[in-house]
Amino acid sequence: MGDTESCCNIKAISSEWNQNGKQKQKIEVYLKVLSRLRELNVPEIMAPGFEDDLWAHFYRLPTRYALDMNVERAQYVLMHKRLLHIARTPAASTGPAVEVRLVQVVVIYALTNLGNKYFMQVCSASGVTCKSLHSNSQNKVSPQDSDIQGNMMRPMHEITISTNDKPKLLSQLTSLLSETGLDIQEAHAFSTLDGYSLDVFVVGGWAVEETEKLKHVLANKIQKLELKENGSPPLAKLAEQEKIRMNFISRHVIFPTRENGVSTSEASWLRFEKKIASGPFSDLYKGTLCNQDLAIKVLKQESLDENIHREFSQEVYILSKIQHRNVVKFVGACTKPPNLCLVTEYLSGGSMYDLLHKQKTVLALPSLLKVAIDVSEGMKYLHQNDIIHRDLKSANLLIDKTGVVKVADFGVARVRNRSGIMTAETGTYRWMAPEVIEHKPYDHKADVFSFAIVLWELLTRKLPYEHLSPLQAAVGVVQKGLRPKIPRHCHPKLVELLQWCWQQDPSLRPSFSEILEFLLHISKMVCQAVPDEMMNVI
Structure with missing residues (x-):
């Protein structure tokens, strides 16, 4: 975890930052996963701000996700992060956010001496810990009380899916897997703070040598499910919605003038050229107005709430009142909810x-x-x-x-x-x-x-x-x-x-x-x- 003199232990972090046990548990798992990824020397840890991104990943997921995490397989967290990123970036032509991999499953079984009642537990090789699947005895049977006990290895497929969270999503995905001929042995469903899901299934019923084919079949079925709900291809529909919104914003941006305070520049509407960055709460575009390059920050509609609206208004107010060579220049803003955007000069040198x-x-x-x-x-x-x-x-x-x-x-x-x-x-x-x-x-x-x-x-x-x-x-x-x-x-x-x-x-x-x-x-x-x-x- 780095230099021992400067590292702070988990207890110090927890007592300083968290009053509730759940947050403390989440931080402990985050630190263990980070330590394990460093031990594995995965390339991603060298990226600037990796620790921040990793903590943001844990923060947006429930504490149950951290508690179910198998720290020894910490690299699975990177796969989860990637799938959530794909799900949050619907404009990219990446297709559904689904991953399928073959895993070795330990099936532990026991036959009690009290009759033909048994319990079985599946321990998957997935990034989440194993769970007891079922037992038809009223009480959990310990190995000491069993006449016959043992374990065996079985290959199964682990399916991880990320998408927009919505009512009955887990039921829909379960039905989709069953219709594909899969036997669900283990399931974990997590919802993020920003409205997405991360669902992990361990399944049997598919030939072990056809993992890529299973992924292809599931991707098609998930896309058809989205098509059925939305009524049009997801990417095409979102692109059209985005185009309509950009046209609206172009016509309603208010530009300060020296003469009378504000005016709408209807003769030369703002033009959007391309998206250059995207974050959880806003997208950044390069645009033009009268041949001048501009940066346009558009707040995402799904992220808007009363606090963000108030903070946006305060930011617009501050920028509209200041002007200095070493402060980014304010150009205009659209303040008609939910189409909020901030327009500034475009600085080609980057950050x-x-x-x-x-x-x-x-x-x-x-x-x-x-x-x-x-x-x-x-x-x-x-x-x-x-x-x-x-x-x-x-x-x-x-x-x-x-x-x-x-x-x-x-x-x-x-x-x-x-x-x-x-x-x-x-x-x-x-x-x-x-x-x-x-x-x-x-x-x-x-x-x-x-x-x-x-x-x-x-x-x-x-x-x-x-x-x-x-x-x-x-x-x-x-x-x-x-x-x-x-x-x-x-x-x-x-x-x-x-x-x-x-x-x-x-x-x-x-x-x-x-x-x-x-x-x-x-x-x-x-x-x-x-x-x-x-x-x-x-």
């Missing part, structure tokens, strides 16, 4: 997170200082306008085509709250100030702490506390004063700035005015010491 962690870009010190100064300029402006960002991190810093870095994603932390990666307040654990983690009152100095973590990220191109889970990192920051290790080659003045900004006591941290002045001083020193040809920007 600092991608630049550092995916493209593995090494920033020379002058370039690094330029980024830090851009961020500080934007944050100074926000704080002067009484705006606390509350989720400052590299993923929320975007780069335009000229290399200017801009602060973006206001309010996104509140929208992502239900994923379980955010606290009841807001923010992301790896960048979060200790006072926010502890649910204490906080002010703009929380952003200063997050800025220090971003600055460290720029220096190292590493994920903060990469060997710890998000929960472990958070508890370490609060209880042990844990901070990322500063590299030896770091400029002494930057070491000084890091230690100043991530002070445990918020009152001891500098303001962004002080940070900016400090950075400009360092930049001046560096410019005098570095030749012109080394002064590269992003």
